[in-house]
Amino acid sequence: MTEVLGRRVPGSPVIVALDVADASAALSLAARLDPQLCRVKVGKELFTRAGPAVVEQLQRAGFEVFLDLKFHDIPTTVAQALRAAADLGVWMVNVHAAGGRRMLDAAVEALTACRRPPLLIGVTVLTSMDASDLAELGYTETVAERVLRLATLTASAGLDGVVCSAQEAPALRRACGEAFALVTPGIRTAGDDAADQRRVVTPAEAVALGADYLVIGRSVTASADPVMALNAILAEISGDAAR
Numbered sequence: 001m002t003e004v005l006g007r008r009v010p011g012s013p014v015i016v017a018l019d020v021a022d023a024s025a026a027l028s029l030a031a032r033l034d035p036q037l038c039r040v041k042v043g044k045e046l047f048t049r050a051g052p053a054v055v056e057q058l059q060r061a062g063f064e065v066f067l068d069l070k071f072h073d074i075p076t077t078v079a080q081a082l083r084a085a086a087d088l089g090v091w092m093v094n095v096h097a098a099g100g101r102r103m104l105d106a107a108v109e110a111l112t113a114c115r116r117p118p119l120l121i122g123v124t125v126l127t128s129m130d131a132s133d134l135a136e137l138g139y140t141e142t143v144a145e146r147v148l149r150l151a152t153l154t155a156s157a158g159l160d161g162v163v164c165s166a167q168e169a170p171a172l173r174r175a176c177g178e179a180f181a182l183v184t185p186g187i188r189t190a191g192d193d194a195a196d197q198r199r200v201v202t203p204a205e206a207v208a209l210g211a212d213y214l215v216i217g218r219s220v221t222a223s224a225d226p227v228m229a230l231n232a233i234l235a236e237i238s239g240d241a242a243r
């Protein structure tokens with residue numbers, strides 16, 4: 001267990017997004033990181049380039065892997081994809097909550113039968129989206145309302161948690177309870193470029209708002225010294241920064 005500002009989470013709350021072009025870049029970055037201090041995330045770019053092999057290599061190196069493929073398809077297809085992910089032995093997987101109740105039910109059922117099921121997380125509203133994006137898609141809800149709707153659907157279907165911005169964490173904690181995992185991308189250290197992200201918070205803010213896991217990509221991976229950047233973030237969230 002790691003203590004983060006008084007809240008205890010199992011293992012490190014930091015998940016480094018290995019958004020790099022190939023297996024060799026991912027493995028050489030991972031070799032500089034300590035699996036005791038972070039988990040890693042394999043997303044669409046790396047998985048499409050390097051496939052299951054890179055997941056297995058990262059796990060052999062001691063990392064728990066979040067396979068971030070955000071499945072969103074008909075229930076049967078999602079269920080089968082999740083069984084394949086579970087066979088890889090990953091720690092966390094995700095689906096889009098917008099796939100709806102029957103897709104979420106199929107996802108939960110698919111993993112229930114697995115010997116070591118990964119944590120199953122529903123994506124609410126991407127952290128790259130804001131009110132204008134939702135309006136253009138025809139949604140009349142605010143971002144906060146839509147995130148809450150998708151999170152309560154996810155919780156009622158029996159998933160383990162959601163991907164959201166830490167900005168929504170207090171409301172989701174109240175609505176979905178202490179055990180519901182809040183996985184938060186859109187993390188930027190002070191002064192970093194938000195780039196395509198729209199709902200952004202700092203690592204310390206995310207933890208103070210009640211996030212369980214902080215997904216951090218470019219603030220670590222685009223840094224001149226990723227190890228130093230990660231250590232600074234860990235110090236910031238443990239309350240050691242600038243003391």
Ligand SMILES: O=c1ccn([C@@H]2O[C@H](COP(=O)(O)O)[C@@H](O)[C@H]2O)c(=O)[nH]1
Pocket residue numbers: 017019043123125126127128163164185186187197215216217218219
């Ligand atoms: O709503 C979401 C869901 C997933 N992501 C993923 O997290 C990382 C964030 O990377 P940064 O470089 O820290 O912006 C990236 O892999 C996304 O695919 C997200 O950002 N928002």
